[in-house]
Amino acid sequence: SQKIEQNSEALNIQEGKTATLTCNYTNYSPAYLQWYRQDPGRGPVFLLLIRENEKEKRKERLKVTFDTTLKQSLFHITASQPADSATYLCALALYSSASKIIFGSGTRLSIRP
Amino acid sequence: DAGVTQSPTHLIKTRGQQVTLRCSPKSGHDTVSWYQQALGQGPQFIFQYYEEEERQRGNFPDRFSGHQYPNYSSELNVNALLLGDSALYLCASSLGSGYGNEQFFGPGTRLTVL
Numbered sequence: 575s576q577k578i579e580q581n582s583e584a585l586n587i588q589e590g591k592t593a594t595l596t597c598n599y600t601n602y603s604p605a606y607l608q609w610y611r612q613d614p615g616r617g618p619v620f621l622l623l624i625r626e627n628e629k630e631k632r633k634e635r636l637k638v639t640f641d642t643t644l645k646q647s648l649f650h651i652t653a654s655q656p657a658d659s660a661t662y663l664c665a666l667a668l669y670s671s672a673s674k675i676i677f678g679s680g681t682r683l684s685i686r687p
Numbered sequence: 688d689a690g691v692t693q694s695p696t697h698l699i700k701t702r703g704q705q706v707t708l709r710c711s712p713k714s715g716h717d718t719v720s721w722y723q724q725a726l727g728q729g730p731q732f733i734f735q736y737y738e739e740e741e742r743q744r745g746n747f748p749d750r751f752s753g754h755q756y757p758n759y760s761s762e763l764n765v766n767a768l769l770l771g772d773s774a775l776y777l778c779a780s781s782l783g784s785g786y787g788n789e790q791f792f793g794p795g796t797r798l799t800v801l
Contacts (some may be wrong), residue, residue: 578729598716602797603755615794616779616794616795617691617777617779617792617793617794617795618730618792620789620790620792623789630738663729663730665729674732674735674743674745675720675732675790676732677729677730677731677732678729679727679728679729680728680729
């Protein structure tokens with residue numbers, strides 16, 4: 575069956591450390607993968623997009639890797655801050671239906687001071 | 688520049704009723720997608736509208752229907768409401784319906800079905 579799995583447990587990180595979130599998928603052939611941030615009671619906010627032929631993407635303190643062999647993406651936040659505390663969602667867009675974005679269930683990240 | 692707006696913010700309905708949710712896309716965007724997000728889950732794709740037509744549809748029954756107007760605003764209609772329809776309904780807009788188009792989400796409408 576087709577699945578997108580993210581860390582089901584909440585992640586608690588000390589401020590200043592690097593947070594690493596995982597997104598694994600099975601039986602999908604994604605054209606690209608996106609990461610979003612969602613705060614309680616709010617809509618998701620787009621962070622980064624990485625295409626299937628790209629290995630790594632960076633934006634300020636954020637870094638995303640994409641390994642289509644392992645069927646995995648890693649999302650890193652360096653020098654983490656309490657303001658980074660939120661739920662982070664990964665999402666796939668498929669070659670077969672570009673418009674249809676498939677989301678994982680998200681990982682809740684807490685950065686403690 | 689206004690972002691994506693949705694109305695109403697909250698809504699309470701009873702089983703069997705019908706509901707209409709509204710979305711205005713970000714200025715300059717022509718494509719609207721609707722998602723349902725249950726508590727603790729990621730958003731689930733309902734459908735997408737582009738050029739006033741439904742272009743893609745997720746695994747949702749025909750009770751879920753939509754419309755897009757010439758000004759690109761959109762409505763989501765749900766008939767014969769079930770308890771399981773209680774969720775946060777999100778609208779996202781983008782420019783074009785193709786690959787790699789960044790989506791901007793609205794704040795959502797919280798629907799409670801009693």
